[in-house]
Amino acid sequence: MFLRRTCQEAALLTTSRRDRELGWADRVALRLHLLACRACPRFERQVRLMEQAMGRWRSYVERD
C-alpha cells in the first residue's frame, strides 16, 4: 500500500535521511511506521547515536 512500509524499508529510510532529503510520501510513511512499530524507534535511536559517534570519530582521527 501507498503509505505502508515494512521494518526493512523503514530502516533504509531511517539511515538514508543522512544522505538525502526524503520525498513527502516516504516522510509520512516513515512517521506512521515509527508510531506503530516497537522495533524501529529503537533502531532509529541507534542510528542517531551512530551519526553522532561518527562526528566524534572524525575529531578522534585528527587529534594529536
Place this chain on the structure above:
Amino acid sequence: MTDLSALLETLRPQLLRYAKLQLRNEAWAEDAVSETLLAALEKPEAFAGRAQPKTWLIGILKHKLVDQVRKHARECSLTTDDDDGGAAFEEQLFNESGHFRDTPAEWGDPQAVLGQQQFIAVLDACVEKLPGQLGRVFLMREWLELETDEICKELSVTPTNLWVMLHRARLRLRECLQLNWFGKQPATP
C-alpha cells in the same frame, strides 16, 4: 625544517593507517601519504606555529585521498552484485515479512556513551572491519564528507544503489558495535 621532517616521520604511520582505511589498497595509500608529506614539506611556513599539526596534515591527506579515488575510479567503481555480502547480511536481519528478527537493543543515553574514549576506540576498530567496498564508500561519505552526488559521479553508481550501500555499511557497523560494546555493557536497570 628539521622539526617538520621529524614530526612528519612520527605522524606517518597514523596517516598511513587512515589512508588504508579509506582506500582499502596498500599502494594507493602509500601514494596518498607520500603526496601529503611532500605537500607539507613544500610549505614549512604553513606548518610553523600551528597548534595542531596533525589536524593540518589530515586536512591535506583528505584531499590526496580524493585524488587517489579519482585516479583509480575504474577499479573503485561499484556494482550492486559486488557489495561484500551486504545484501545477504541485510536479509539475515529481517524475516520474510520484513520485520526485524531481533528487536534492536536499547543503547542508552548517547551522551554517556559518546563521552567514553574506549567506545570511540571500539568504533574505530569497527570502521576498520567494514568489508572493502562498503568501507570505502562509507568513509567517502562519513570521513571525506563528500556529497552523495559527488560519490555517485566518482564511482559511477546510481543514487539508489549508493543509498543502499551506505545503509548496508551502517547495518554492519551497528552489528559490530552491538557485539563489541553494547552487548558487553552491564544491563541498565
